[in-house]
Amino acid sequence: MQESSSALVKPQSHGLLARCLRFHIVGAFIISLSAAAxxxxxxxxxxxxxxxxxxxxxxxxxxxEKMKKTGIFQSTK
Known part of the structure; x- marks a missing residue:
């Protein structure tokens, strides 16, 4: 039997949150500036x-005078 574990690539978990946050913060900044403009x-x-x-x-x-003629004001004559 051959080992297939050497063919699998490990997922990147180091720095994943920082990379995703940087992408989303830049996107949110661009969208908010365009909405304001x-x-x-x-x-x-x-x-x-x-x-x-x-x-x-x-x-x-x-x-x-126009409003006075139409009778809007009751205190003026």
């Missing part, structure tokens, strides 16, 4: 632009 350019910047466009031509007294 996506949110900034897809949500935050258009929202800031919409607010700036709205308040650029906004007249609060005109809006107040």
């Amino acid at each position: 996506f949110y900034k350019f897809a949500v935050a910047e258009p929202r800031k632009k919409a607010y700036a466009d709205f308040y650029r031509n906004y007249d609060s007294m005109k809006d107040f």
